[in-house]
Amino acid sequence: MNSFSLTHVGYLAVAAQWTIVLSLLAFVGGAVLGLILALGRVSRLAAPRRMAVAYIQVVQGTPLLVLLFLSYFGISILGLNVPPLLAAALSLTLYTSAFLGEIWRGCIEAVPRTQWEAAECLGLNRFGQYLHVILPQAARIAIPPTVGFMVQVVKNTSLASVIGFLELSRAGQVVNNSTFQPFTVFLVIAFMYFALCYPLSLASRHFERKLHVGRQ
Amino acid sequence: MNYEFDFSFLAGAWPRFLHGAWLTIQLAAVAIVLGFVVGAVCALARTGGSPRLQRLVGAYVEAVRNTPLLVQIFLVYFGIASLGFKISAELSAALALTINVGAYSTEILRAGIQSVAKSQIEAGECLGLSRLQVYWHVVLLPAAERVYPALSSQFVLLMLASSVTSQISAEELTAAANLLQSETFRSFEVYIIVAVIYLALSFLFRAAFWAIGQLVFVRRRRLGTPL
Numbered sequence: 527m528n529s530f531s532l533t534h535v536g537y538l539a540v541a542a543q544w545t546i547v548l549s550l551l552a553f554v555g556g557a558v559l560g561l562i563l564a565l566g567r568v569s570r571l572a573a574p575r576r577m578a579v580a581y582i583q584v585v586q587g588t589p590l591l592v593l594l595f596l597s598y599f600g601i602s603i604l605g606l607n608v609p610p611l612l613a614a615a616l617s618l619t620l621y622t623s624a625f626l627g628e629i630w631r632g633c634i635e636a637v638p639r640t641q642w643e644a645a646e647c648l649g650l651n652r653f654g655q656y657l658h659v660i661l662p663q664a665a666r667i668a669i670p671p672t673v674g675f676m677v678q679v680v681k682n683t684s685l686a687s688v689i690g691f692l693e694l695s696r697a698g699q700v701v702n703n704s705t706f707q708p709f710t711v712f713l714v715i716a717f718m719y720f721a722l723c724y725p726l727s728l729a730s731r732h733f734e735r736k737l738h739v740g741r742q
Numbered sequence: 743m744n745y746e747f748d749f750s751f752l753a754g755a756w757p758r759f760l761h762g763a764w765l766t767i768q769l770a771a772v773a774i775v776l777g778f779v780v781g782a783v784c785a786l787a788r789t790g791g792s793p794r795l796q797r798l799v800g801a802y803v804e805a806v807r808n809t810p811l812l813v814q815i816f817l818v819y820f821g822i823a824s825l826g827f828k829i830s831a832e833l834s835a836a837l838a839l840t841i842n843v844g845a846y847s848t849e850i851l852r853a854g855i856q857s858v859a860k861s862q863i864e865a866g867e868c869l870g871l872s873r874l875q876v877y878w879h880v881v882l883l884p885a886a887e888r889v890y891p892a893l894s895s896q897f898v899l900l901m902l903a904s905s906v907t908s909q910i911s912a913e914e915l916t917a918a919a920n921l922l923q924s925e926t927f928r929s930f931e932v933y934i935i936v937a938v939i940y941l942a943l944s945f946l947f948r949a950a951f952w953a954i955g956q957l958v959f960v961r962r963r964r965l966g967t968p969l
Contacts, residue, residue, distance in 0.1 A: 682810070684810035685810075695812055695816075698813070708817075709824050712820065715816075727808055
């Protein structure tokens, strides 16, 4: 039995990089899909609105863990040998998109009605109204909750350990199995996650205050 | 892609799914009730306690909100075991979930408590209410009513997150599914069914919280206006 040492910390730090990679993949994928969902949610047509609502309801009503298993076993049905990174990125993208879609819908709706009317008066078509008037303002409102939600994304990448993807949590389990010092190991892991997430939490709060001043 | 879906295992397995769902409901209910109590006490401490107490509660909330639930569960389960105490996976799961949801409830209730106007408290004091009565009738109940939607969403998320406790082999729905898929090898089908059950559970929880809200917040039921 070897005891917990700096070598282990180095190993964990390497694994933490994979946590960051996975978080970024999930965030980028989720942002693209989430924007489509948010626009579908505020669409004037009933069909995209209903589809977006149904998607969000289903994804938000299912645990991420089950989504993870579904995409892991779902991709393997296609006859492919599933790299865990792909399955993890897919399920986290689905999960992130549902929440970001709902957050961003709120931000789009928070842009005052008069802005739409003003844009219309300027002779902009629907696309131009979104691109030049609504989305820039919505994006400003969206920054604090989006940064806040990134904390959730980083934390939720820990579930990818379940399908064998070697990120911070999985590495923690590996180290724990060789050192049998669960308290030390998982405290170090928790601290590493904290170091990733807390700056994001602070940034979110900072942006919220800044935005608040701008609106007063 | 020529995959044939096969749900025939359901004939023998559905009672196990139902049993798993029942265990998930129990686990979530315990964590929600205890977590709410923790949240209420901590929120009062956070808003009205001594500076040291406020900082302590703040540290608890930030520590929980910035680390993954999975790591919290491992810490509780393996940590307590390594201290020499032997507790079951279910108890560890309930404890970890309580600690987790307690922190979120603290933050949500704190926002509610801070939204209660100071003049309300003064009015309560003028009516001759005791400190405890003011806390209960003037601060906590109206605060809880105001943040009730956020609180119940958090509780539904907790119920879904309780699936993570399957990783320390606590008995609940996901653990039942993990076992079933290793017996039947119909992994995809098993998790589709589990997803549907969780979806149904989240609707059930939403309905239950709506009903509890109608029952507890008499003012809202009678007037039908937001606070």
